[in-house]
Amino acid sequence: MLFTLAWRNIWRNTRRSLIILTSIVVGLAAMIFMEGLARGLMRQTLENQLGAHVAHIQIHKRGFNDNKVVQNFMVNSDSILSVLPQYGAIKTFSERTIAFGLLSSATNSSGVSIVGIRPSQEEKVTTIKRSLIEGRYLSGEPREIVLSKRLSESLNIGLGDRVVAMASALDGKIGSEVFRVVGIYHTSNSSFDKMHIFIPMQNAQEMLHAGSQTAEVAILAGSIDSVQTLKNNLEKKLGSDYEVLSFYDLVPSLVKQIEVTDQMMIVYYLIIGVAMIFGIINTMLMSVFERIHEFGVLKAMGMKESKLFSMVVIEAFLLGVVGTLTGTIIGISITLVLQKTGLNFASFAEGLSSWGFASIVYPLMDYSSVMTNVMVILFICILAAMYPAYRAVKLEPINAIRYV
Amino acid sequence: MELIKIENLEKVYQDNGVPVHALHTLSLNVNQGEFTAIAGPSGSGKTTLLNIIGALDKPTNGTVYFEGVNLLEKSKRELSSLRLHKLGFIFQAYNLIPVLTAMENIEFSMMLLGVSEKERRERAMKAMEELEIAELAHKRPNEMSGGQQQRVAVARAIVNNPPIVLADEPTANLDSVTAHNLIDIMEKMNEEKNITFIFSSHDRQILDHARRIVFLKDGHIEEDVHK
Numbered sequence: 121m122l123f124t125l126a127w128r129n130i131w132r133n134t135r136r137s138l139i140i141l142t143s144i145v146v147g148l149a150a151m152i153f154m155e156g157l158a159r160g161l162m163r164q165t166l167e168n169q170l171g172a173h174v175a176h177i178q179i180h181k182r183g184f185n186d187n188k189v190v191q192n193f194m195v196n197s198d199s200i201l202s203v204l205p206q207y208g209a210i211k212t213f214s215e216r217t218i219a220f221g222l223l224s225s226a227t228n229s230s231g232v233s234i235v236g237i238r239p240s241q242e243e244k245v246t247t248i249k250r251s252l253i254e255g256r257y258l259s260g261e262p263r264e265i266v267l268s269k270r271l272s273e274s275l276n277i278g279l280g281d282r283v284v285a286m287a288s289a290l291d292g293k294i295g296s297e298v299f300r301v302v303g304i305y306h307t308s309n310s311s312f313d314k315m316h317i318f319i320p321m322q323n324a325q326e327m328l329h330a331g332s333q334t335a336e337v338a339i340l341a342g343s344i345d346s347v348q349t350l351k352n353n354l355e356k357k358l359g360s361d362y363e364v365l366s367f368y369d370l371v372p373s374l375v376k377q378i379e380v381t382d383q384m385m386i387v388y389y390l391i392i393g394v395a396m397i398f399g400i401i402n403t404m405l406m407s408v409f410e411r412i413h414e415f416g417v418l419k420a421m422g423m424k425e426s427k428l429f430s431m432v433v434i435e436a437f438l439l440g441v442v443g444t445l446t447g448t449i450i451g452i453s454i455t456l457v458l459q460k461t462g463l464n465f466a467s468f469a470e471g472l473s474s475w476g477f478a479s480i481v482y483p484l485m486d487y488s489s490v491m492t493n494v495m496v497i498l499f500i501c502i503l504a505a506m507y508p509a510y511r512a513v514k515l516e517p518i519n520a521i522r523y524v
Numbered sequence: 525m526e527l528i529k530i531e532n533l534e535k536v537y538q539d540n541g542v543p544v545h546a547l548h549t550l551s552l553n554v555n556q557g558e559f560t561a562i563a564g565p566s567g568s569g570k571t572t573l574l575n576i577i578g579a580l581d582k583p584t585n586g587t588v589y590f591e592g593v594n595l596l597e598k599s600k601r602e603l604s605s606l607r608l609h610k611l612g613f614i615f616q617a618y619n620l621i622p623v624l625t626a627m628e629n630i631e632f633s634m635m636l637l638g639v640s641e642k643e644r645r646e647r648a649m650k651a652m653e654e655l656e657i658a659e660l661a662h663k664r665p666n667e668m669s670g671g672q673q674q675r676v677a678v679a680r681a682i683v684n685n686p687p688i689v690l691a692d693e694p695t696a697n698l699d700s701v702t703a704h705n706l707i708d709i710m711e712k713m714n715e716e717k718n719i720t721f722i723f724s725s726h727d728r729q730i731l732d733h734a735r736r737i738v739f740l741k742d743g744h745i746e747e748d749v750h751k
Contacts (some may be wrong), residue, residue: 121628121635128623417619420580422608423636425601518580521615 122427126434137439140403144443144497145450147392151493152451155385156483157331157463157498162378163484165477166309166367171247172307173235173316174370175214175338176347178352183362184335185370190219191291194335194362200337203357209346210339214241217324218335221287223267224319225275233270233315234285236334245340248305248318254281255303255343262323265299268313269306277301285319287328295327308478310470389493393500400504403438408508415512416520425513432509433502440501452490455483526592527688527720528554528577533586535572535743546572546742547583556687559659559714561734562724568740570724571692577722578611578690579603591687608636614679614691614723616672626676627652627661630707633680651679655709666679675709682713689713691723695730707733 130137170176178185179200181274184192186390194200204213217236222229234282239258248266250258258264265283277283281301289295292398299319307313325331341347358364368375408415418428535547545567554560554577562570575581576588579595588595590610595603607613620629630648639647652658657675665673674694681689695703704713706724707730714721723734731737737748 121631121641124628125621125632132623227680341534347564413620414619417602417613418621419635420578420607420613421633422604422606422611424604424608427636518575 121361122431123434123438126431127438129431129435130438131412132307133407133410136403139444140399140439141446143396143399144440144501145447147396148444148447149451149454149498151389151392152448152490153454153458154388155489155493156455156459156485157481158385159486159489160459160482160484162381163475164380165282165484166371166374168247168372168478169312169374172251172309172312173246173248173338174367175245176341176367177339177342177351177356178365178370179337179339179362180363180365182361185363185365188218188220190288190328190330190333190335191346193290193330193335194337195333197332197334197337199339200362203354204337205348209341209343209350209392211342212241212244213226213337213339214238214245215321215334216242216336216338217321217328217330217333219287219324219328221285223275224284224286225277225281228274229276230271230314232267232317234287234324234327235316235318236251236321236328238321242318245338247307250489251305251307251396252303253306255301257303258321260319263297263299264302264320266303266305267301267490268316269304269315269318270310272301272304274314279304282436283329285317289299289327289329290331290333291329293329295326295329297323299323310330322360326463333411377485381410389496393496397500397504398417398499400436400439400501403439404432404505404508405511407435408432408512411512412515412520412523415515416523419515420516420521423469429509429513432512433505436501436505436508437498440498443501444497447497448494452485455485457482458483459485509521525556526553527556527558527590528552528594529587530577531587531589533573533576533588534584535569535576535581536584546743547576548742549586550744551586551744552738552748554688554720556720557714558716558717558720558722558736559711559734560720560736560738561731562722562738562740563726563731564724564740564746567724567742569743570740572743574690574692574722574739578613579606586695592635592647608684609684610688612684612686612689612719613675614674614681614689614694616693618665618677618697619679620673620676622665625662625664625673626657626668626679629665629676630679630683633684638683645684648679651682651683652676654713655679669702670697671699671706674698674702674706678706678709678713682717682719685717686719688720688722691721693724693726695725695727700729703727703730704733 181192181194204210219234221234223232231366239260253425279301284296284298286294286296340348347366354364459482462482465479529551533547533550537544537546564570576583627648630651631644634644655675660672695706710721711733713719725731735751737749
């Protein structure tokens with residue numbers, strides 16, 4: 121009966137209750153959506169970076185990551201390649217050579233990272249093949265090159281045009297080779313696009329006079345959760361001659377950015393929570409002050425202070441339940457729809473791209489986080505009702521009855 | 525059996541620093557089953573006396589015994605419990621809970637006592653039938669006339685079978701016919717259930733129903749008439 125009374129009390133002043141409900145609904149829906157958007161943005165950015173080149177784990181000769189020169193290539197990567205199939209956590213892997221050099225067309229040139237790959241391996245590890253917007257992927261034929269749209273525009277070249285790649289070789293000389301453009305790709309990360317070109321492994325090794333040496337083995341794990349364990353196991357197995365680096369080591373700024381985003385969300389929640397608390401306190405106080413005479417009658421009838429306190433708290437709790445239920449439905453619905461369609465930030469594409477963000481962001485729904493938000497808001501509602509409830513129980517019945 | 529014993533009751537209010545004597549060395553005994561009216565002009569102390577008997581207010585001096593227990597020695601919690609278990613109130617402005625129906629208003633006082641829902645329903649319906657307001661069961665106060673609301677208030681006051689019901693000017697907002705009907709009902713409850721009624725009024729015709737009239741003037745008993 122106390123619930124019935126509390127529920128009906130809420131609707132005594134429909135307009136006021138609807139206003140506070142709207143603030144809860146909008147606040148929670150915004151929390152769910154914003155969290156989904158932030159998670160989606162970060163996850164997408166991470167996946168794009170890992171998918172484009174970084175992968176989950178990279179194995180190099182020790183020292184290569186700090187000094188990416190041909191002299192730090194792995195002399196015998198076969199010993200590594202023979203070990204990898206033993207690990208069930210590994211989904212796939214790819215060998216690469218990497219050298220910084222110059223790519224020149226007839227009209228222009230640009231500093232690039234020349235990545236030598238085995239196409240059949242690499243297409244399973246990275247998304248470059250899927251990012252092609254013109255032409256085709258490397259076929260395995262010699263002297264083919266895949267580069268980005270941005271680089272092709274910068275060099276003023278297109279499909280079928282020839283370019284010259286140059287890089288410092290293992291013997292200290294400058295190695296160079298002519299390539300024909302067979303494919304043009306585009307990713308959401310403009311910095312990556314400007315730097316990375318892909319050529320066949322054999323041509324890269326010949327150009328760098330590196331024999332059969334390779335720079336790294338990029339590994340994709342079956343699950344992102346298994347990366348750290350896999351890294352530790354590989355480190356033990358391969359010994360100190362090699363460095364085994366996970367994406368946490370390779371893109372620490374991005375990992376940090378994800379952590380910072382999570383912390384920023386807490387600040388955002390705090391602001392919404394504080395605003396909500398004061399809104400509910402205000403509503404409940406108004407509601408209590410409007411019913412001083414009635415509370416006096418209830419106390420005259422012998423209603424216990426604990427019951428009166430509960431009644432006011434239940435009113436706020438019910439407001440919270442209605443608000444969170446509606447807010448959750450709206451928040452989840454918006455997030456789920458946009459999770460499929462994506463949210464187009466085309467007008468900010470250039471700026472987003474320079475930070476490695478995609479222009480179409482797909483929010484990511486996290487139900488456990490939604491549950492936490494709902495619980496927090498219900499707690500806020502109850503907390504906010506404490507003071508008004510305290511004021512109600514502290515009324516002297518004789519004074520309250522006289523109150524008009 | 526003596527239900528209420530008041531000795532040398534005095535109540536002084538402060539009105540902007542000026543002491544106002546609402547009650548002067550007032551002594552009064554009320555026995556179980558009485559149907560007593562407190563009469564007197566405005567400001568004579570009727571409401572103050574009822575509030576003190578109802579454990580809503582405390583006297584400045586004097587003692588109030590309820591069933592032999594000194595109310596002044598009781599804590600706020602104990603007084604609240606006493607009001608819940610031993611007292612019924614009827615107010616001039618009815619004071620029903622506006623969001624509850626007539627039935628729920630009557631049930632509410634039983635809910636405070638922890639009576640089960642089934643029993644609450646049965647007892648509330650029985651009380652409404654006794655007061656001939658069963659057809660109002662599902663109406664809210666704003667859908668009822670003043671007389672109907674006051675009948676519901678009477679039902680709410682008696683449904684827990686308290687030894688005493690205090691009614692402060694219960695007929696003041698009612699027309700004369702409705703007022704007489706209400707007093708008839710209170711009288712009937714008094715006779716049938718042996719519930720003690722103390723009500724205040726300054727309406728001569730209403731006072732005629734009482735078997736005892738305590739006339740107050742300027743805070744003291746001017747006359748105590750037993751019929």
